[in-house]
Amino acid sequence: MAVLVLADHKDGAVTQPTRSTVAAAGKLGEVHVLVAGEGAAAAAAAAAKLPGVAKVLTAEGGPVLAEPLAALLVALAPGYSHLLAPASAAGKNVMPRAAALLDVQVISDIAGVVDADTFVRPIYAGNAMATVKSADAKKVITVRAASFDPVPAEGGSAPVEAAPAAADPGLSTFLGAEIVKSERPELTAARIVISGGRAMGSAENFAIIEKVADKLGAAVGASRAAVDAGYAPNDMQVGQTGKIVAPDLYIAVGISGAIQHLAGMKDSKVIVAINKDEEAPIFQVADYGLVADLFKAVPELEAELSK
Amino acid sequence: MKVLVPVKRVVDYNVKVRVKADGTGVETANVKMSMNPFDEIAVEEAVRLKEKGVASEIVAVSAGPSAAQEQIRTALAMGADRGILVEHDGVLEPLAVAKILKAIVAKEGPQLVILGKQAIDDDMNATGQMLAALLGWGQGTFASKVEKDGESLKVTREVDGGLETVSLKLPAIVTTDLRLNEPRYASLPNIMKARKKPIETVKPADLGVDVTPRLTVLKVEEPPKRQAGKKVASVQELVEKLRTEAKVI
Numbered sequence: 001m002a003v004l005v006l007a008d009h010k011d012g013a014v015t016q017p018t019r020s021t022v023a024a025a026g027k028l029g030e031v032h033v034l035v036a037g038e039g040a041a042a043a044a045a046a047a048a049k050l051p052g053v054a055k056v057l058t059a060e061g062g063p064v065l066a067e068p069l070a071a072l073l074v075a076l077a078p079g080y081s082h083l084l085a086p087a088s089a090a091g092k093n094v095m096p097r098a099a100a101l102l103d104v105q106v107i108s109d110i111a112g113v114v115d116a117d118t119f120v121r122p123i124y125a126g127n128a129m130a131t132v133k134s135a136d137a138k139k140v141i142t143v144r145a146a147s148f149d150p151v152p153a154e155g156g157s158a159p160v161e162a163a164p165a166a167a168d169p170g171l172s173t174f175l176g177a178e179i180v181k182s183e184r185p186e187l188t189a190a191r192i193v194i195s196g197g198r199a200m201g202s203a204e205n206f207a208i209i210e211k212v213a214d215k216l217g218a219a220v221g222a223s224r225a226a227v228d229a230g231y232a233p234n235d236m237q238v239g240q241t242g243k244i245v246a247p248d249l250y251i252a253v254g255i256s257g258a259i260q261h262l263a264g265m266k267d268s269k270v271i272v273a274i275n276k277d278e279e280a281p282i283f284q285v286a287d288y289g290l291v292a293d294l295f296k297a298v299p300e301l302e303a304e305l306s307k
Numbered sequence: 308m309k310v311l312v313p314v315k316r317v318v319d320y321n322v323k324v325r326v327k328a329d330g331t332g333v334e335t336a337n338v339k340m341s342m343n344p345f346d347e348i349a350v351e352e353a354v355r356l357k358e359k360g361v362a363s364e365i366v367a368v369s370a371g372p373s374a375a376q377e378q379i380r381t382a383l384a385m386g387a388d389r390g391i392l393v394e395h396d397g398v399l400e401p402l403a404v405a406k407i408l409k410a411i412v413a414k415e416g417p418q419l420v421i422l423g424k425q426a427i428d429d430d431m432n433a434t435g436q437m438l439a440a441l442l443g444w445g446q447g448t449f450a451s452k453v454e455k456d457g458e459s460l461k462v463t464r465e466v467d468g469g470l471e472t473v474s475l476k477l478p479a480i481v482t483t484d485l486r487l488n489e490p491r492y493a494s495l496p497n498i499m500k501a502r503k504k505p506i507e508t509v510k511p512a513d514l515g516v517d518v519t520p521r522l523t524v525l526k527v528e529e530p531p532k533r534q535a536g537k538k539v540a541s542v543q544e545l546v547e548k549l550r551t552e553a554k555v556i
């Protein structure tokens with residue numbers, strides 16, 4: 001039986017975490033992709049180009065709400081052995097709902113596929129990895145994108161079909177969104193991430209990090225303390241309960257290294273920490289540690305990168 | 308309206324858990340247990356709704372061992388009115404918890420259930436969405452703001468890229484994100500008062516719920532350990548190392 005991937009998409013393209021999810025799905029069977037919501041038709045054309053995708057289903061519509069989307073997934077479910085989505089805010093919102101409607105225990109945030117029934121997933125903020133075997137007839141899964149290399153964006157040419165219409169149960173309505181516009185790469189897709197912590201002191205001070213980010217073509221992240229203090233938007237939070245990232249290079253600036261933060265970045269290839277406290281736990285996971293005042297070191301870093 | 312708040316007993320967030328040598332799970336004997344931090348936020352939100360006159364009664368529910376009474380007591384000390392313990396030793400997956408909660412909802416008839424977005428032990432982030440599905444209610448997950456708006460509920464949600472606002476028909480499900488509020492500490496007089504508040508105990512079987520797990524844990528392992536690297540003396544040295552040694556810039 002084929003497997004179905006629910007895509008996240010933006011501006012007529014599927015996201016990189018979706019391409020990672022397609023890679024994970026490829027280990028389970030023939031991959032079909034469902035693209036739903038506003039701009040679905042354009043994104044479906046992009047999904048059709050992903051290598052390994054055999055069919056794309058589109059459900060063009062307004063902003064995606066969990067209730068009708070879960071109903072659509074349930075309507076499609078009989079044709080699939082596995083339903084997968086990236087473990088993004090969107091995927092985590094809808095997949096457990098669809099799973100419950102199917103009387104299936106969702107398997108959240110998988111970091112490995114052992115076989116069709118068996119998956120590896122982090123528990124306790126990634127301090128342990130559990131291998132779990134599902135007894136459910138159908139598997140409903142969210143995928144930790146950082147753990148699977150994405151399939152390329154080009155190379156395939158799958159047919160695109162309209163998905164059957166599913167009734168909207170009318171339980172919720174979309175009122176609006178405030179989406180942060182940024183020219184920088186997405187946190188979960190960037191090759192380099194530079195994050196600031198509580199020590200940044202203000203939203204204005206984040207500018208020194210942004211300057212370095214622009215030099216490196218990096219995404220900007222933040223610790224929870226920085227987000228809570230209003231120095232950075234919630235969307236930038238890296239950690240157990242924020243975004244999980246695994247870039248080639250992660251630079252932690254003025255971040256102590258609490259387990260909840262490490263949970264979101266410790267699989268990065270190279271970690272740099274800049275902290276004025278040489279005892280800060282972040283240094284225990286850093287490949288390169290610089291004990292320094294960030295207000296001196298970060299501008300210096302920008303200058304050095306310009307050379 | 309009546310508000311139901313499910314609270315889970317979990318290993319305290321400050322504890323760095325250790326994987327058991329035999330690979331069957333993590334060490335939970337003699338470690339500090341607490342209410343799941345997201346559930347404290349849920350209780351706080353319910354108490355604030357009561358203080359605003361929106362909520363009339365708050366019922367805290369926990370499914371787990373008899374010791375989960377401690378977490379119910381904490382919720383009562385924060386301002387919940389009464390508790391229900393669904394006593395069960397052994398694994399309870401989100402689907403099973405959602406079925407238990409559905410049965411409790413049928414008995415209690417709340418207009419709103421506020422759950423944490425994620426339990427910090429299983430990191431499933433599922434129970435609220437599953438309960439919403441089983442009840443056929445709307446869901447406002449990862450909430451950073453909740454407002455009653457006539458017969459509906461306006462929920463601001465933390466999503467990829469920023470914030471989104473949805474309107475939910477009541478009754479509804481909300482799950483809390485970190486920035487919804489800052490939970491209060493229970494005062495000593497309130498802790499004393501909480502001792503007199505009632506906690507009812509039931510079993511999953513009394514509710515007619517089958518809690519058999521669907522997932523079998525085959526093994527639990529430590530994640531690969533990272534080695535601490537080296538300290539660099541200057542920004543120049545750092546950039547040099549990143550260029551020539553790590554080759555990442």
Ligand SMILES: Cc1cc2nc3c(=O)[nH]c(=O)nc-3n(C[C@H](O)[C@H](O)[C@H](O)COP(=O)(O)OP(=O)(O)OC[C@H]3O[C@@H](n4cnc5c(N)ncnc54)[C@H](O)[C@@H]3O)c2cc1C
Nearest residue numbers: 197198199223224225239240241242254256261276277294
């Ligand atoms: C349920 C739960 C979930 C959580 N989820 C997350 C999550 O997803 N992500 C997350 O990040 N956190 C999360 N946390 C919070 C986490 O426990 C920490 O509180 C948080 O990560 C601390 O942020 P910080 O390192 O910026 O701040 P702090 O711990 O205050 O560290 C600041 C650091 O800056 C250094 N510093 C100060 N001044 C300077 C200077 N001038 N130059 C250089 N260095 C300086 C200090 O030495 C210190 O190490 C969560 C907590 C809970 C309870």
Ligand SMILES: Nc1ncnc2c1ncn2[C@@H]1O[C@H](COP(=O)(O)O)[C@@H](O)[C@H]1O
Nearest residue numbers: 313314370422423425426431432433434
């Ligand atoms: N055993 C339980 N008892 C009470 N509430 C629970 C239990 N398990 C999960 N919950 C609720 O569901 C939320 C999400 O948990 P989870 O889906 O396991 O990540 C928690 O924050 C609690 O509000």
